[in-house]
Amino acid sequence: MRWEREKGRLKVELLGDFNYERVLKLKALLKEGEELELDLKNCRFVDTEAVDFLYNLKLRGRKYRLLNRPELLERVCQILGVEL
Amino acid sequence: MKSEVVIPNRVPAIEPAVEFVRSWGLKAGLPPEKADELALCADEVITDVVRFAFPHGEEHFFVVSVEVKPSEVEVVLRELGEPFDPDSHPYSRERALKEGKFEGAGIEVVKHLSDHFLFLNKGRAGKEFRIVKRVPAKHITELLPEERLTEEPAVSKNYVLKPVTPEDAEDISRLIYRTYRYTYPKEDLYYPERVRTYIERGEKFGVIVRTEDGEPVGYFAVIVKSDSPIGEVGEAVVSPAHRGRGIMKMMMASLIEMAKERGLLGLYGEAITVHTISQRVNARFGFSSTALLLGTFPSARIVGIESNYGQRISVVLDFLHLKKRSSALFYAPSRYRRVLKEIYRGLGVEAEAGRRRAGELPAVSRLKLSVNSAVGTAEIVVKKAGKDLVNRITRKRDRLFEKGISTVYLDFPLSLPETRELPDLKPYGFVFAGLMPLFHRGEDYLRFQSVKESYDMAKIKVYSELATKIKRIVGRELREVGKRKG
Numbered sequence: 001m002r003w004e005r006e007k008g009r010l011k012v013e014l015l016g017d018f019n020y021e022r023v024l025k026l027k028a029l030l031k032e033g034e035e036l037e038l039d040l041k042n043c044r045f046v047d048t049e050a051v052d053f054l055y056n057l058k059l060r061g062r063k064y065r066l067l068n069r070p071e072l073l074e075r076v077c078q079i080l081g082v083e084l
Numbered sequence: 085m086k087s088e089v090v091i092p093n094r095v096p097a098i099e100p101a102v103e104f105v106r107s108w109g110l111k112a113g114l115p116p117e118k119a120d121e122l123a124l125c126a127d128e129v130i131t132d133v134v135r136f137a138f139p140h141g142e143e144h145f146f147v148v149s150v151e152v153k154p155s156e157v158e159v160v161l162r163e164l165g166e167p168f169d170p171d172s173h174p175y176s177r178e179r180a181l182k183e184g185k186f187e188g189a190g191i192e193v194v195k196h197l198s199d200h201f202l203f204l205n206k207g208r209a210g211k212e213f214r215i216v217k218r219v220p221a222k223h224i225t226e227l228l229p230e231e232r233l234t235e236e237p238a239v240s241k242n243y244v245l246k247p248v249t250p251e252d253a254e255d256i257s258r259l260i261y262r263t264y265r266y267t268y269p270k271e272d273l274y275y276p277e278r279v280r281t282y283i284e285r286g287e288k289f290g291v292i293v294r295t296e297d298g299e300p301v302g303y304f305a306v307i308v309k310s311d312s313p314i315g316e317v318g319e320a321v322v323s324p325a326h327r328g329r330g331i332m333k334m335m336m337a338s339l340i341e342m343a344k345e346r347g348l349l350g351l352y353g354e355a356i357t358v359h360t361i362s363q364r365v366n367a368r369f370g371f372s373s374t375a376l377l378l379g380t381f382p383s384a385r386i387v388g389i390e391s392n393y394g395q396r397i398s399v400v401l402d403f404l405h406l407k408k409r410s411s412a413l414f415y416a417p418s419r420y421r422r423v424l425k426e427i428y429r430g431l432g433v434e435a436e437a438g439r440r441r442a443g444e445l446p447a448v449s450r451l452k453l454s455v456n457s458a459v460g461t462a463e464i465v466v467k468k469a470g471k472d473l474v475n476r477i478t479r480k481r482d483r484l485f486e487k488g489i490s491t492v493y494l495d496f497p498l499s500l501p502e503t504r505e506l507p508d509l510k511p512y513g514f515v516f517a518g519l520m521p522l523f524h525r526g527e528d529y530l531r532f533q534s535v536k537e538s539y540d541m542a543k544i545k546v547y548s549e550l551a552t553k554i555k556r557i558v559g560r561e562l563r564e565v566g567k568r569k570g
């Protein structure tokens with residue numbers, strides 16, 4: 001993944017599908033209180049480990065922004081009945 | 085076509101394994117978005133196995149295999165990890181929304197994005213996940229207008245028979261539709277792309293008969309079995325207006341010659357028992373009945389023959405040896421030896437029951453499972469019986485029934501003395517089916533079957549004397565296991 005930090009925001013471009021391995025990397029990278037901007041243009045899917053990660057950020061009031069959401073993410077959210 | 089990889093239970097191994105599945109999905113003809121759905125299903129299951137199947141810190145390996153068929157892609161994951169049942173950890177939307185806990189979410193997604201999902205707990209032999217994704221294709225009715233599909237060609241003075249080529253695919257689908265409308269049990273034949281793929285890959289060969297004007301009026305094909313050098317005379321059709329002109333006879337004679345040229349050791353036909361027409365055709369060409377297979381196809385309305393059949397369609401297995409075989413040695417439980425000898429005799433084989441006793445059974449059986457979710461059947465081949473056999477096969481069968489499978493066939497090698505000492509399987513719901521000659525790896529198998537629904541034996545019509553004997557045994561045993569109507 002490519003990333004940079006800018007004014008309290010972590011900007012990340014994933015270079016493959018958003019899966020458990022990338023969730024672990026993001027968890028290690030994201031600092032307390034930091035906003036997350038995630039570009040998903042290279043993701044063909046976002047798996048349930050990633051949905052779990054993102055939803056729990058939301059639940060804890062952390063701010064994040066998803067760019068270029070893959071179509072399959074909407075389908076997964078619909079199946080699980082959650083919004084990201 | 086089947087391919088498999090062995091994967092360590094390490095997080096970095098997840099993505100390459102998922103890519104392996106995705107690339108085979110694309111190769112099978114899935115559009116990219118469907119290949120992504122299959123890849124996501126594989127990712128969910130592989131991630132669960134890597135994270136939870138084995139004790140933390142221990143290195144283990146598991147197997148992911150992909151089987152590509154013209155109509156579907158099947159991904160099978162097998163592992164020997166700790167016991168786990170996904171059904172006891174269902175996904176709860178409320179729990180996810182309120183507590184952010186996503187337990188069971190992966191399997192929930194797999195169930196929605198796959199066309200068929202099956203989890204099998206095999207006890208000491210581990211666990212197995214099966215994911216099926218169907219390859220989309222255009223039905224013949226989407227490709228041609230109704231008048232072109234139903235127009236019956238005029239009777240011809242002469243008919244021309246040729247081996248089928250991939251270019252015949254659309255005409256074959258058209259012929260099937262014209263003759264059977266929507267009721268032919270082999271669904272793939274309505275999809276020209278799938279027919280073409282089967283022919284291109286050499287998985288089937290056959291003949292097509294045309295009128296002098298080039299209109300297709302007859303088709304007959306052999307489907308080569310993937311695990312044995314035999315073929316099924318599986319797809320036969322003659323347009324109604326052209327029947328009684330020797331077309332079927334002409335096609336069958338050609339197919340037998342083509343099969344011999346290809347080095348096949350035998351041909352078999354699964355003749356439906358709604359009527360005895362196919363059985364009679366097989367008998368005329370020297371085929372002999374060897375088994376009665378219950379519920380091989382879903383109940384269908386067969387055009388012009390039966391308006392409401394009311395139970396799944398059973399078939400008689402008819403077999404023809406293409407290479408001379410005069411004797412055989414087999415190991416079977418004493419209660420079936422007599423009928424097996426008679427069945428062998430029908431095939432022109434003098435068979436002798438072996439007397440060698442089996443050694444001590446291993447703790448774990450080796451089984452091979454194939455599921456045909458499109459028609460609701462499954463086949464378990466016992467490669468090596470072990471002490472856990474009865475427990476394994478009954479658990480597997482129960483699980484398959486829960487998942488919508490209606491008939492489970494169970495094959496035992498007649499070449500192994502262990503088969504001679506098989507316990508009576510009726511108390512476990514398995515009844516006799518018959519002999520499956522040369523059916524796996526060129527060897528003979530004794531087949532049993534377990535059915536979910538009950539059967540009215542009076543509706544099962546058989547032609548030959550041998551088939552009548554086999555039907556009597558099947559009917560008697562079905563009554564004993566409480567699966568016989570009337």
